[in-house]
Amino acid sequence: MTNTEADLLRTFIVDEDAAFADRRQGRFWPANHHRIGPIATKVSGLLEPEERVNFYFHFMRVAGGPPVVGDKEMPLLREAYRRMMPFLDLEGVIQMSRRHQLLFVFGCDDTGELPSGETTSAAALKARLKLIAQVGSYTTMPAQRDKKAKFVPFAMDAVRILETFRHLGYCHDRRYGEEFYDVTDLRFWGMVFICLLNKATRTELVADMIEGKYQLMRSAEQIAMLHRYVEAVLADAExxxxxxxxxxxxxxGIELARRNATETVALAEKLGLPFDADEDWDIHIAIPLRGTKDHPLIAKNVVRLHIRPDPDWQWELTSRIADRGEFSESDKKSYRNDLGFPTLGRGNLHAFPDWLRQVREKCGIDFDIEASDIRVGRRRAAAKIVSKWLAD
Structure with a gap:
């Protein structure tokens, strides 16, 4: 254990120096972050200038961003950021800082400076870190959209956010290729939300993202997410x-076309389910093993199917048989098959009743369709239609 705050910080620096040489995170930070964080804002009175640059460099790596510092400390913090620039997209090492966040905060990266300029004052740094904290305060996109009022005060920074996006070509994560691109980064989408709340920037942002000026990673998914945020602010348009x-x-229109091309919507139309064209519906089916006494929702031996009109997440089929294992599959791929079940396969959702028969005939597992629990929100008529589909 360290005895003084300065010793604590120096131990952190030494540990991270050694770790970063091996392109990994140190072991001291995870156990002591709660002690280091509170004093990160006052290292000027504890360490020498060169040590402080080193501290800020490692702190930004592991904490995800810079601490709030005074005006006199800004040159050292900016020097630490310049040292970090070549490593912003480093793979294979725990790197909590993200290029788009630091670009917005500092106003530059290794490819240039934003039109609004670099951050040179402590007041500007504090304000920009407050925005980053706001967009990072949520665990889901719907939660962000539900708290629109909390994002409105930051709309004055929308121009700088738009500059940040354009500087990066709307590619906020350059560590990996398209397959592993972090398309759901909540800080990115929180910044998008702020841009959409400013009349001066929302039109340009949407045009940038849907008119082909920039090549978006996993563009269909990003456009779907953008649509949901635009819907959240559309009533504010003048x-x-x-x-x-x-x-x-x-x-x-783009999203409706994608939605209508899904096999889930095709099934709903084939069955004549009473859904509106843009309704966000869900179908939950739980079918217990024949002879099971527990309700299907809590049964241990059961097969479940969840269906949605979402082009990026259409359906999920899972089953569990006690003492034998599990089965799970989605419209994307098969994940687990301890039970040796045949796969349903993408494009075959309509054949789910046939799949149940195959499981019974080939695997000897008889799920009791008559005991099914079918939930379609308030659409009771839809539940009856689904029940008939299963029985046919």
């Missing part, structure tokens, strides 16, 4: 924002 409204309508 009468003279015809272009924004037209882009929003175009975006909605």
């Amino acid at each position: 009468p003279d924002e015809q272009r924004f409204q037209a882009l929003a309508a175009k975006l909605k």
Whole structure:
């Protein structure tokens, strides 16, 4: 254990120096972050200038961003950031800092400076870190959209956010290729939300993302997410924002076309389910093993199917048989098959009743369709139609 705050910080630096040489995170930080964090803002009175640069470099790596410092300390913090620039996209090492966040905060990266300039004052640093804290305060996108009022005060920074996105070509994560691109980064989408809350930037943002000016990673998924955020602010659009409204309508059309091309919507139409064209419906089916006494929702021996009209997550089929294992598959791929079940396969959702028969005939597992629990929200008529589909 260290006895003084300075010793604590120096131990952290030494540990991270050695770890970073091997391109890994040190072992001291995880056990002592709660002690280091509170004093990160006052290292100027504890360490020598060169040590402070080293501390800020490692702190940004492991904490995800810089601490709040005074004006006199800004040159050292900026020097630490310049040292970090070549490593922002480093793979194979725990790297909590993200390029788009630090670019917004500091105003530059290794490819240039934002039009609004670098951050040189402590006041500007504090304000920008407050925005980053706001966009990082949520665990889901719906939670962000539900708290729109908390994002509105940051709309004054929307121009700088738009500059940040354009500087990066809307590619906030350069560590990996398209397959592993972090398409759901909540800080990125929180910044998008702020841009959409500013009349001066929302039209340009949407145009940038849907008109082909920038090559978006996993573009279909990003456009789907953008649509949900645009819908959250559309009511705020003023009468003279015809272009924004037209882009929003175009975006909605893109998403509706993707949705209508899914096998889940095709099944709903084939069965004549009473859903509206843009309704966000869910179908939950739970079928217990024949002879099971527990309710299907809590049964240990059961097969479950969840269906949604979401192009990026259409259906998920899972089963569990006590003492034998589990089975799980989605429209994307098969994940686990301890039970030796045949796979349903993408494009074959309509054949789920046939799949149940195959499981019974080939695997000897008889799920009791008559004991099914079918939930379709308030659409009771839809539940009856689904029940008939299973029995046919």
